[in-house]
Amino acid sequence: MSVVFILVFAAIIMAGAFLIAFIWSVKNGQYEDTYTPSVRMLFDDPPVKVAEETEKGKKEKSRSDQSQ
């Protein structure tokens, strides 16, 4: 039955990881707006104005998106 001990701790670590992920997502502000992202993801790429500028802009945007 000692295998149960291992399983219990594995289960706690797993659940704990999810709890931490949840806490992170709350603190990150993911629950502040649960509607807009669902619309945003359906948009096409940003309008291409000047090729090189948009490239730069896109990178910046995606970076800040992540940090957001």
Place this chain on the structure above:
Amino acid sequence: MSEELKCIHCGNSCGNSPVIFEGNPFCCSGCSTVYQILNTNQLKQYYQIEPMQGIRIEDEKKPADETYAFLDLEKFKSKILTFSEGGFSKVSFFIPEIHCASCIWLLENLNSLNPGIIQSIVNFPKKEINITFRENEISLRKLVELLVSIHYIPEINQHSIEKPTTDQSDKKLFLKIGIAAFSFMNAMIYHFPQYLPGHQFLEPDIRRLFGWLSVALAIPALTFSASDYFLTAYKSLKKGIISIDLPIAMGLIMLFSQSLIEIISGKGIGYIDSLTGLVFFMLIGRWYQGKTYQALSFERDYKTYFPLAVTQITETGNQTIALEDLKAGDRILVRNQEIVPADSILKSEMASIDYSFVTGESMPVAKSAGDFVFAGGRQIGNAIELTIEKEVQQSYLTQLWNQAENPFTADNKLKTIINRVSQYFTIVVVLIAIISGIFWHFNRPEIALFAFTSVLIIACPCALALTVPFTFGSTMRQFGRKGFYLKNTAVIEHLYKVDTVVFDKTGTITNAQMSDIRFIGKKLSKEQLRMIKSLVFHSSHPLSKTIFNFIEADELLDVSDFQEIPSLGISGKINGIKLNIGSKYFVSGGKTENENLKTEVWIYLDSSVAGYFQLENEYRPGLGKLIQKLQQTHELHLLTGDNDAEKANLVRIFGTEKNLHFNQTPTDKLEYIRELQKRGKKVLMIGDGLNDAGALNESNVGIVVADNVFNFSPACDAILQSDKFASLDKFIRFTRRSMRIVYAGFLISFLYNLVGLSFAVQGTLTPIVAAILMPISSVSVVVFASFSVSLSAKVFKL
């Protein structure tokens, strides 16, 4: 007329003379300007995502160029920016016009319009935009003006800079729920073996481990997730009040200590799963109840209405000063669409002040030099000069706000149904616990303590506490779906108790737009009507527009020598015939004395006065029925600032003139409500403008009727969409059903308690009984409450 052209920007009808740009029709030059801006910046996709969703702002309603000059001043900039360092700045604006996917798309692609904008993110439910930008490339003022140029006008006022933008309490509740859920789920795993046959063969080591792990899980659930219950129980106890939180806190403490005893003594692993489950369910209830309409504001006072800054005229020229620095005697300049910030005297020759936010009356009032102008009006037309008479704080309207302190908010909380029930509940439960403890003390002393704690455990009124949030929460959602938005769930109970309804007239029971028109005078020929229509087409005055829409004629005639004299009228020539349209004074030279005090537009045509159009406010459709139905259950009153010209009509609608009061000032209205309350009445006030603000605040429930619920409305308890006005009685009657559902929910949870207590008083409450009974009672109450509300809403045809 052939097929109707629709503006490709806003979808409104283009009328007879559309503005054509690149082959696309527009209803007005404003819409086509936005199109041009978007077109030149390759943002035309705006029109593809959701067609014809653009925002229409008529040219004359556009803010003046100088309106946002104050944003250049460091004083305001630092207040408005949420972050500013190293050339990067962040700002967040509330934009009431955000309404569709196109809006999100355009506002998030703002950097195509100006590269100085690094990123813009829209929060749709809050109608908020967060912008990061480089200040050396685009100033805050330019940024705001950019938004205005595409017709997304951000709301900038005292209130928006005072309130913190992020809501911390919401985040904390999520964290509490998450941790409670974590504890609950894991505790269930550890407890489950206990409930299976053969658990007695479980190794004692494992049992001990499970026990202590459960205790470890219970600690964050108790100290963090459930902390509010202990805190409020303690606070209200200190005030000598027994609130629902007290029995909850008692139950939780008993659950934990009983479990601890069992785990330490090695008898079992206690009730931790029930404990964490209760905390979890109750927090879910709190979350469900607390979900409100993020984009609606129920707390607006005069600060949200007045601008942050005004233009002061000094000897050295104009300067922008903060509103609070304004003193009596200062001279100020108020431009088109700006608000008069304080009671003042008009210096300019003419002004046309729109008091629609104050009185609900949509027609602007003409003022001439030397006239007293009350704060809160909006100037329409050219810039005017005013001398301040009273400081902003002392102005008539603001004073009304300052003196109106609602005496009910304080003790409203204590009188809620749940607290009344919990008082008796707690006393009864404690009595039962003590009696069963004493009983067993004399019969089987070893289980006396256990019986005592068991009673307190099983009586933990979790289900009871969940009934109200879920019933009222669902009711609030049902109301919201039908265009009736409540500030919070407590309003439902107050609405139920209301026995007196007080109406405001203009803008509340009448349409804000005047649409009841009659022509009095000579009979006009078709041709003459067409001439009138052609002339008023050139004027932007609201009355002209109303008349334009009233006259049915296909083609417009060419107008020459068109002239618009502010506050008086318009004139022009059609086919050589001179037309004057406007006030009686302007048209006939006669005095503007007006016996019946109704709005009149006089017509001078073909060298004689032809007569006049009489405009009246139209009563909202369904008003008569609504009054009839409400009359059966409620006492009705009417308070209006207008004269009694409409008395005959109103008497017909209300059936009696007893409670109709005319010529009421805002203070009169407030006093009237107070008087009713002194007589023990529970008053519901229904109004719309700032002049009702005092009364709305003073009443037990204040409802604002609004054409656009996101636009400014005075502080209130609920906002009713104006097209749902006729169903008001249904909403009020539905609260009675909600209350019945609450009582039924109480009954269910009492029944569960009764079953649980029968175990507890016998001293046979095992963890498994608790683990089954407590979640089931909670879940069934939740299901019952939300189900029966949506079911009765359907049956009721809400």
